[in-house]
Amino acid sequence: MKLYIEIFLTFLRLGAFSFGGGYAMIPLIERDVCTTKKWIEREKLYDIFSVSEALPGAIALNASTFVGYSIGGIWGAVAALLGNLVPSVLIVFALIASYVHFKDNTAVQNAFNGIRPAIIALIVYAAYKIAKSGIKDFVTVIIFVCAFVACLVFVVPPIPVIIAAVVAGIVTKMVRRKSKKISDDERGGQL
Amino acid sequence: MDIMVKLFLMFMKLSAFSFGGGYVMIPIMMQELEKNGLIDPSMVTDIVAIAGMSPGPVAVNAAVGLGYCVSKLHNMGAWGILPAFMGIALPCAIIVILVAMFFFNVYKNKHVQSALYGLRPAIAGIVLYAAAKLALTNGIFFAHLDTLIKTGANFMLAGHHIAELKSLVLFAAAFFILAKTKLHPIYLIIGSGIIGIFVF
Numbered sequence: 001m002k003l004y005i006e007i008f009l010t011f012l013r014l015g016a017f018s019f020g021g022g023y024a025m026i027p028l029i030e031r032d033v034c035t036t037k038k039w040i041e042r043e044k045l046y047d048i049f050s051v052s053e054a055l056p057g058a059i060a061l062n063a064s065t066f067v068g069y070s071i072g073g074i075w076g077a078v079a080a081l082l083g084n085l086v087p088s089v090l091i092v093f094a095l096i097a098s099y100v101h102f103k104d105n106t107a108v109q110n111a112f113n114g115i116r117p118a119i120i121a122l123i124v125y126a127a128y129k130i131a132k133s134g135i136k137d138f139v140t141v142i143i144f145v146c147a148f149v150a151c152l153v154f155v156v157p158p159i160p161v162i163i164a165a166v167v168a169g170i171v172t173k174m175v176r177r178k179s180k181k182i183s184d185d186e187r188g189g190q191l
Numbered sequence: 192m193d194i195m196v197k198l199f200l201m202f203m204k205l206s207a208f209s210f211g212g213g214y215v216m217i218p219i220m221m222q223e224l225e226k227n228g229l230i231d232p233s234m235v236t237d238i239v240a241i242a243g244m245s246p247g248p249v250a251v252n253a254a255v256g257l258g259y260c261v262s263k264l265h266n267m268g269a270w271g272i273l274p275a276f277m278g279i280a281l282p283c284a285i286i287v288i289l290v291a292m293f294f295f296n297v298y299k300n301k302h303v304q305s306a307l308y309g310l311r312p313a314i315a316g317i318v319l320y321a322a323a324k325l326a327l328t329n330g331i332f333f334a335h336l337d338t339l340i341k342t343g344a345n346f347m348l349a350g351h352h353i354a355e356l357k358s359l360v361l362f363a364a365a366f367f368i369l370a371k372t373k374l375h376p377i378y379l380i381i382g383s384g385i386i387g388i389f390v391f
């Protein structure tokens with residue numbers, strides 16, 4: 001029970017401060033879940049994020065639920081999901097109620113002008129960390145560049161990009177295993 | 192009551208079948224609500240703005256805001272929030288828990304590892320794209336008239352906007368702090384908001 005409360009409170013705090021949606025949330029989750037609480041290893045967290053991205057629905061919600069599950073099973077998932085939902089619901093409700101009053105407030109607008117570059121930094125940092133764990137050789141560099149260009153220049157939606165990348169990964173590894181087997185066989189034959 | 196059920200089913204369908212996260216889901220939500228005559232289109236722009244500036248999952252924020260608007264429009268107080276966010280959350284809970292149960296059993300499987308080998312760099316590319324897109328739509332690079340930060344230090348070349356320099360400095364500082372210090376990102380967000388009030 002104590003663990004579930006801790007998961008709930010962690011995601012409550014993360015939910016209340018994660019501006020900019022799922023991607024910007026990655027460094028925040030990483031700091032709490034990997035560095036402070038040591039609940040999951042970093043590499044595994046990046047894989048959880050990668051899979052969450054490929055599932056339907058809100059990425060931040062998927063990622064939180066997935067992380068919650070890997071910490072505390074089904075109830076861990078529920079605790080993380082609820083923790084992430086509560087601040088959203090309360091804050092949006094409060095903001096709508098007071099929106100007319102602060103809509104044209106320059107201080108609020110300027111605060112967001114300041115927050116935005118920080119959010120972009122969070123997202124770039126998340127990309128950098130995932131790239132560091134995922135880019136290991138020439139093929140992965142190509143996949144990374146293709147994914148970025150396909151989205152930015154050719155406006156391809158994420159799902160076709162993800163499917164193509166998964167297929168590319170499986171095919172590459174299969175070809176490598178095969179060529180490794182052939183070269184092993186050749187070596188065996190020579191001996 | 193009829194509208195509540197309709198809202199719940201609509202958001203559930205959206206959450207279960209739309210890929211790509213909040214920013215992809217918002218236009219579909221708007222379309223669906225307008226098609227069904229549930230919302231006043233003039234309110235939608237403000238709701239989307241609020242969803243984007245609130246913390247938390249963007250799709251949830253938008254659902255809460257739109258649910259609120261629908262119930263306001265039909266004189267039902269704020270009760271529309273309930274079916275909207277439950278509709279978003281329920282498929283997520285079911286799908287993610289099922290996938291997670293399966294995922295950790297096959298995590299070490301060589302084909303799953305091969306799939307992740309291809310997936311990781313692609314996700315890095317998509318995340319980087321999300322950052323680029325955010326910078327482009329918020330007047331940090333190549334701003335248009337409607338995205339231009341008027342109080343910013345805008346660098347122009349031959350009449351074209353190239354970059355907003357204050358944002359670039361803040362970005363670089365934030366990235367440096369993230370990479371080199373142990374400061375919790377929450378303080379980074381609060382701090383940059385306060386700095387924003389003074390420099391813009």
